[in-house]
Amino acid sequence: MSSNEHPAAPSPREPQEDGHRDDAEVTDHTGDFGDDRSSGDTLDVAPTHEVHTSHDLATGPPAPGVGKKDPILVADHISRSFGGIKAVDVEHLEIPRNAITALIGPNGAGKTTLFNLLSGFDQPDSGEWSFNGRSLAGIPAWKAARRGQVRTFQLTKVLQRLTVLESMKLGATGQTGERMLASIFPFLWRAQEKDIEARALELLQKFKLYDKRADYSAALSGGQRKLLEMARALMTDPEFVLLDEPMAGVNPALVQSLLDHVIDLKSEGMTVLFVEHDMHMVRHIADWVVVMAEGRIVAEGPPDVVMSDPAVVDAYLGSHLDQDIGVITGRYDEEGNRIS
Amino acid sequence: MDWGQILNNTASFILSAETIGFMLAAIGLAIHFGYAGLLNFGMAGFMAIGAYGYAISILSFGLPWWAAMGVSVLGAVVFAVVLGIPTLRLRADYLAIVTIAAAEIVRLLFQTQLFDRWTNSADGLGGYHESFRAANPLPAGTYGWGPWYYTDQGWWARVFGLVLVAVAVLVVWLLMRSPWGRVLKGIREDEDAVRSLGKNVFLYKMQALIIGGVMGALGGVVIALPSAVIPQYYLPSLTFFVWTALLLGGAATIFGPVLGAVLYWVLMAFLAGVLPAMANAGYLPMTATQAGNLRFVVVGVALMLLVAFRPQGILGSKKEMTFVK
Numbered sequence: 001m002s003s004n005e006h007p008a009a010p011s012p013r014e015p016q017e018d019g020h021r022d023d024a025e026v027t028d029h030t031g032d033f034g035d036d037r038s039s040g041d042t043l044d045v046a047p048t049h050e051v052h053t054s055h056d057l058a059t060g061p062p063a064p065g066v067g068k069k070d071p072i073l074v075a076d077h078i079s080r081s082f083g084g085i086k087a088v089d090v091e092h093l094e095i096p097r098n099a100i101t102a103l104i105g106p107n108g109a110g111k112t113t114l115f116n117l118l119s120g121f122d123q124p125d126s127g128e129w130s131f132n133g134r135s136l137a138g139i140p141a142w143k144a145a146r147r148g149q150v151r152t153f154q155l156t157k158v159l160q161r162l163t164v165l166e167s168m169k170l171g172a173t174g175q176t177g178e179r180m181l182a183s184i185f186p187f188l189w190r191a192q193e194k195d196i197e198a199r200a201l202e203l204l205q206k207f208k209l210y211d212k213r214a215d216y217s218a219a220l221s222g223g224q225r226k227l228l229e230m231a232r233a234l235m236t237d238p239e240f241v242l243l244d245e246p247m248a249g250v251n252p253a254l255v256q257s258l259l260d261h262v263i264d265l266k267s268e269g270m271t272v273l274f275v276e277h278d279m280h281m282v283r284h285i286a287d288w289v290v291v292m293a294e295g296r297i298v299a300e301g302p303p304d305v306v307m308s309d310p311a312v313v314d315a316y317l318g319s320h321l322d323q324d325i326g327v328i329t330g331r332y333d334e335e336g337n338r339i340s
Numbered sequence: 341m342d343w344g345q346i347l348n349n350t351a352s353f354i355l356s357a358e359t360i361g362f363m364l365a366a367i368g369l370a371i372h373f374g375y376a377g378l379l380n381f382g383m384a385g386f387m388a389i390g391a392y393g394y395a396i397s398i399l400s401f402g403l404p405w406w407a408a409m410g411v412s413v414l415g416a417v418v419f420a421v422v423l424g425i426p427t428l429r430l431r432a433d434y435l436a437i438v439t440i441a442a443a444e445i446v447r448l449l450f451q452t453q454l455f456d457r458w459t460n461s462a463d464g465l466g467g468y469h470e471s472f473r474a475a476n477p478l479p480a481g482t483y484g485w486g487p488w489y490y491t492d493q494g495w496w497a498r499v500f501g502l503v504l505v506a507v508a509v510l511v512v513w514l515l516m517r518s519p520w521g522r523v524l525k526g527i528r529e530d531e532d533a534v535r536s537l538g539k540n541v542f543l544y545k546m547q548a549l550i551i552g553g554v555m556g557a558l559g560g561v562v563i564a565l566p567s568a569v570i571p572q573y574y575l576p577s578l579t580f581f582v583w584t585a586l587l588l589g590g591a592a593t594i595f596g597p598v599l600g601a602v603l604y605w606v607l608m609a610f611l612a613g614v615l616p617a618m619a620n621a622g623y624l625p626m627t628a629t630q631a632g633n634l635r636f637v638v639v640g641v642a643l644m645l646l647v648a649f650r651p652q653g654i655l656g657s658k659k660e661m662t663f664v665k
Contacts, residue, residue, distance in 0.1 A: 121535075142537075150537070151536050157530045157536075158533070161529055162525055169519070169522065171537050178519045183520035184511070184518070186514075186517075
């Protein structure tokens with residue numbers, strides 16, 4: 001699929017001038033979660049992609065706080081106030097394992113704050129949450145990361161005066177050479193370092209940063225920084241990846257490649273939770289959508305269900321979203337039904 | 341103007357104990373600031389702890405010189421831990437404020453009458469040289485070449501200091517090429533990013549503070565080895581002189597601190613000779629004493645120019661600084 005099919009439009013409602021879509025190639029992206037489809041059809045990315053089987057993630061009908069069959073993260077009564085404003089007030093939330101969950105909502109809804117809380121970068125006023133059944137409340141961010149829950153940042157945090165390869169190698173966990181005394185004796189860590197470097201180079205190749213490996217990270221463009229941050233996070237061998245607006249400010253060509261990588265994560269057995277404003281992408285890659293507004297979870301469910309939820313339309317999407325996207329991409333008729 | 345004497349005096353500073361002590365302290369600061377990004381403005385405190393730890397251990401407790409140095413190192417470790425626990429979780433600028441205050445507290449504690457029995461308060465300590473000098477392996481006599489003529493004891497203190505510098509340089513080189521150094525540099529760039537990758541940032545910062553602090557304390561010992569320990573030497577200005585030496589050479593380089601310390605003292609010695617001579621000869625409209633103090637102004641201006649136009653220092657990589665915000 002060429003990059004012009006994924007315009008990085010700031011608003012999903014912006015008219016997209018894409019008349020060259022090959023309808024025969026495009027199939028159901030919204031997922032009615034009933035049929036078995038291969039994502040090769042879905043995205044026309046590398047044929048190795050696994051089947052997009054995400055139906056029936058929940059134990060009940062889609063509703064805020066619905067239980068999941070196999071949750072990787074369970075959060076209860078999380079609240080965080082800044083001054084008088086309750087930025088996050090989440091009653092109950094479960095994130096399904098080995099699925100891609102999108103966290104959407106208007107600006108200021110508390111999505112990033114929730115991210116910060118779940119990843120240990122901020123402490124909630126109250127609340128309990130567990131990852132893989134082990135409580136994470138009060139656990140510092142670095143320990144949460146060691147348990148296999150890694151995050152990226154909305155504003156990329158690249159290590160400017162480290163080269164791309166060095167940043168990647170920094171991501172690897174359990175390095176002997178990172179212990180102060182052992183670090184003085186290279187023979188203790190050289191073999192491990194070699195393995196790490198091989199893995200880093202492999203990932204860099206996949207993320208199309210291989211040619212940049214010797215450059216300082218500061219020399220990368222905004223989109224390349226997003227790629228590097230994601231690749232660096234993957235060096236930790238995570239189980240659960242939290243991506244904060246992975247596509248924001250990224251040029252369309254890179255968006256395509258980032259989308260592929262996010263889908264790859266799932267096929268490699270990882271769980272993904274991501275914040276994104278571009279509904280086009282949310283529809284494409286999410287198996288489950290959680291909608292936040294004013295700190296609360298107002299809806300959750302499969303993308304097609306959530307996006308037709310009147311509360312979500314009111315709070316976030318606006319009433320013309322479906323119509324515009326549908327008409328322009330040629331996948332939906334005026335009523336929002338799939339026609340191709 | 342007696343150029344011969346001025347230049348001779350200037351050259352002799354290349355090998356002064358103070359220069360060698362500055363090398364060590366600047367290497368310590370390079371670990372703090374250059375590699376870990378810790379704004380330590382309390383190096384004078386570490387140096388004071390080193391010098392006093394050494395002198396008091398010998399004078400009050402009769403320890404041999406090497407054990408006394410061990411006490412200095414231990415003192416620096418304790419000081420680093422005490423300093424680090426409350427401040428390393430804070431932003432870098434808070435560390436700067438706390439360290440400068442802590443160094444002053446240390447100096448005033450050494451100066452106060454309260455501990456006169458051990459510290460001799462404002463008069464400082466001297467006469468602790470015997471043990472160190474007894475260990476001198478060098479042949480007796482006065483020897484050297486050019487401007488560097490010293491007694492065997494003078495050489496012993498300098499050679500010992502230079503050996504410490506060599507060891508420190510080697511340790512820094514080994515550490516900074518390792519994955520440990522990589523984590524440290526990552527913390528310098530963005531500690532939240534490193535934290536998100538599962539590294540215990542606090543521990544790394546503490547380790548860096550301790551190693552650099554120990555090197556600062558050893559620098560204090562080396563400066564005190566051939567002379568005496570007086571509390572007025574460990575003013576905050578000492579910290580900033582070490583900073584000047586560090587920035588001159590290049591903060592994130594292995595040999596930068598060594599070169600910077602030499603250049604700093606050579607420049608100071610040269611100005612201390614040439615400015616009063618110029619005043620005496622009528623080139624400057626001031627007394628010789630005033631002209632002598634003018635060197636601090638010159639060095640201050642030089643530091644400003646350096647930071648503005650060559651922030652990476654003399655040995656730093658231009659490329660590395662090109663992209664920095």
